[in-house]
Amino acid sequence: MRIIWAMDAFEDNKELNQKMADILTHLFESTRAEIEPLYLLRENEIVLPTYEVPTWVTDHSRTAESLFREVLEDYNLPFLQEPHVIPHASQSHAGAAEVLSDYAVRTKADMIVVGSHGRQGFQRFILGSFAESLLLQSEVPVYVIGAHCTHTDGVKNIMFPTEFGEHSKDNYRHVLEMAKQFGAEITLFHCIARPIESLFDLDTRPKVYNYKGKMLTLDQIVEHQIEHQTQRAHHWIEWAEREGVRANFQVDSSFEGIDKLILNAIDRHNVDLIVMEAQSGPMSAALLGSYTRNVVRAAHCPVYVLTRHFYDRQEDRFADISPAP
Template structure:
């Protein structure tokens, strides 16, 4: 397994870097992966927050690599490969993310580990977010450790929010493979979507919805969906058992926002890692516009994101297919 640690080496974010370093220790202990620290050097600029940038630093990637090594020494990670600096000319997060994604594909990386500051509001509008741009651009999964993360001491319980669709089946194979590496348990989580529009909405009778060609009340639809999704969940639990992974499930019918339900599950199910798809059916028409972004920003544990570019690919590049 090959992992790229995309680190903002010269920004004053030591606390976030320490969280990433702790997660990388556990990733290495369980996978013995090749882990390459990488810094994206924008041409003509190295940002050093604590003192003025010397003129001799500018435009010298070798100098940046030397400084990068010095920064990495603070984290005591002897298993890391030689740090790599990639100069690029892009002035935007999206352009830099594309450079990183191309490099990851070219070097056959299996995972990109990146930190997220979790900025909100006007600050995020001005500064943007490299992690969120990477989720849109990357062709390999992205392992995001946010500013709110406090679960970095290993992976024992994995949450996999799912719609049980075709993409979910493919991504569940990767979840099972990852769970086996860590001897972790998996919790499948499904949220039932509220019907969009009722056919009859009168004060004198319950709302009636057109559900699969039948006129049913909301309570009947919920009951039907819980039964249907529970049956599907049991099939997936059996699948996990055949792969040597213990799994359980939870079906939620509260109609609360998906991101809130996922975040609440971290404490409710004692979750150490969320593995989620960047886009999946009714969970969101454009999930990166809200749900994935909100989860990544606020999660108290790392979030492993199957990016849209990744799961749209036909070729399974690095994890064996489950029978």
């Protein structure tokens, strides 16, 4: 496995960097991955006083690499590969994210680890978010460690919010492989969508609607969905057991916000890593719709996002994994 650690080396965020260092240590211990620290150097970003820079130093990227090594020494990570600096001319987060994604694909990286400050409101509007831009651009999965992250002691329980659809089935194979690498169990999480009652003219009399060829009340429709999704969850648990992975599930019908339910489930199930997929539908919406964005910003554990570009790549990423049941 090859991991790129995209680090904001020269910003005052040592606490967040230390969280990433702790998590990378556990990733290395579990996978023996090659981990390359990388810094995106925007043109003219590093300007040092002339008395600190010898006149022969004209290569800013070489200077940045030297400074980058000094920064990394604070985190005691002897397993890291040599740090790498990529100079670029883009003045936007989106452009920088595209540069990083291209490099990850070119060097056959399996994931990018990045930190997120979790900024909100006006501050985020002014400063933007590199992590969120990367989620839109990246062709490899992105492992996001947020400012609120407190779970840094390894991965023992992976939560996978899912719709149990065909897209999710492909990504569940990927989650199973991760669980085997980490020696972790999986918690499947599904939210029942609220029936669109506002479309109906409700009054005091009970209403029935044609649902899959049957005339049912709204309550019966919800009960049918719970039963159906519970059956699918049991099939996926059996699938995990055949792969040697322990799994459990939660089907929620409270109709609260999906992002809120996912965040609440972290502590309830003692989750160490959330895997979210960038697919359409009520469970995941558009990639940077409110669900994924809010979870990434507020989660107390890392969030591993299977990006849309990663999913859309044509090669068979699961060729060596057992077929779905």
